Amino acid sequence: MNKKLQWLLVCITAICLLVPGTSFSAEKKLKVAFALLWTIDDQGWTTGHYRGIEYLREKMGDQIEVAYTEKVRAADAERVFRGYAEKGFDLIFGTTFEHMDALMRVAKDYPNIRFEHCSGYKTSPNMGNYFTRMYQGEYLAGYMAGLMGFKNVGTVATQPIPEPIRGINAFTIGLIKGLDEAGVQYDSDKLNTVVWLKSWRDPIKETTLAETLAARKHDLIRQMADTPDTSKAACAAGVPAIGYGTDAALAGADCTLVSSLFNWGPYYVETVKAVMDGTWELRQYWKGFEQQGIQLSPFGSKVPQDVQTKVIAEMEKLSQGEDHIFAGPLYDQDGKVLYAQGSSASDSDLLSMRVLIKGVKGNIPQ
């Protein structure tokens, strides 16, 4: 008799375990989770992702269930991802580089769940990655600055790795194009002076650095860090600024000419839809203006109308997918040819970029 009871218990347990796993009724909402690097109000990277989440909620809130966790650092990431996987989430996003390895490990253990990783390079059959071509926005900001005749820019750069390096180069390419079109004379050895924070955010150092650049008589200060403090300090020192990530003008830096913005929302909606329709497939997504992965903020009042028109025309081209930013001829700081006329940097070149181009002053710290 005891044995029968045992069997019965085993069967009941098995059924209990199986039922919620297999039943995929039509009313069931897709569960989407995000792990975020910092707090949703960090004014930079995570705020950008959070705007994307809000956009996703606004578009599909009735069909999905969204959850997120803030301040997920590398050491803690695997626990967070595993937790979401165990709770039955169908699609899990790791939104920063340091989530990559944890996400890989969890993705292997849960082959039926889809994973997406932002800004990394590893993939597995159920884990894709995504990023936006922020350098396009930086190129446009540089183009605008060039058209306005700024030729001694100071850049407060973050970490000396390919992404910011790419952005610095794209900005400088735009700057040179703008100056050439405006017919301004310039010294091509020091168009854009780069100083490194060696950190993604550090308000006090950003301020000190911006003040140093202002005192060194740079005519425009470019923010690359997550917090808008570079732009704010530039404004306080009476030098115009260019914002990054989120709109610095909205954060109180009213001298900001323009900011290039992350816009993750459309990508999140597209990916969630793909998972719902069952059309999700592994891909390495890297898009810019053509998919509205990035945007430009409204221009500041000091930007002349004709300059705005030209920049918007250039943005239209990028929206059509015509990205010739890194087309040759391009020279490195010593004047050596990097890409000859007719050739251009491939995506893999861009993703591993470790050289500064002619026009940039400063070096890449080791």
Next chain:
Amino acid sequence: MIDDIVFISQITIKSSIGVLLAAIGEIFAERSGILNLGVEGMMLVGALTGAAIGLAGGPPLLALGGGMLAGALLAMLHAFFSITLRADQTLSGLAIAILGGGLSNFLGRPIIGEVGIRLKAFPLPYLSDIPVIGEIFFNQSVLVYLAYLIIPFASYVLFHTRTGLKIRAVGDDAVSADVIGINVTAIRYCCTIFGGILAGLGGCYLSLAYTPGWKENMTAGQGWIAIAMVIFSLWSPYRAVLGALLFGGLTALQFFFQATGIEVIPVYILLMLPYLLTIGVLILVMHLKKGGKDGKSPRCLGVPFHREG
């Protein structure tokens, strides 16, 4: 050239004031025998409170007062644990540092980055017209001028008044001080709270003048550097000025070198220097066993006071 020297000196002073204010407060606490490792936490709550009051439309004086009060409240907590309850001062101090960090992060979230008050550089009439010197010293924020006043005042009180004598007596030999009728508990409470007030003011300097607005962990370790500065200074306000200026100078120089491309000393070495020097001074102190009256740490530093019997 001269322009560069002027603005490097300007930034040096600007960068040193937050650390300096906190360090002077900590000197008082330690001179009375209370080791307060919670400076970072007290600076953070001070910075948040100042920024929040400023944002709510409060006048600058109220914002500063609020910041100082917040620092004082945390210091009072430390004083209660370490003086009244005679708890381990290291543990209590670390707890205060963590509490201040967590509390400010939690409470500060709604106002991250919003700017209420910005205490701009306020050139002092006449004084700021002096070439070079005027630009370096007297074209700063009001809080910098306040620090100019606090430094000699702190040193005078500590070394030339009866109050200062009592403070040092309590820190060096609490039992004897008690025997001759000094209220050890009261003196230690006052000094610890004074330390909290100055740490709060240092925090306000960062959130109202240096880089206005509240950001998480915006002190970025300045509270810990202040504690190192106290040891470096051998518990003297004037030498703390030296240490703080060294810290500020290195901050200013590392960016100047990068911005100009003239790298005389590698940045990594520059960043290491304040800590190396602190270690060096510590080793020196060990050898100064018979050092003068202010050559070594207060003898009762970190030791709770018990009245015998």
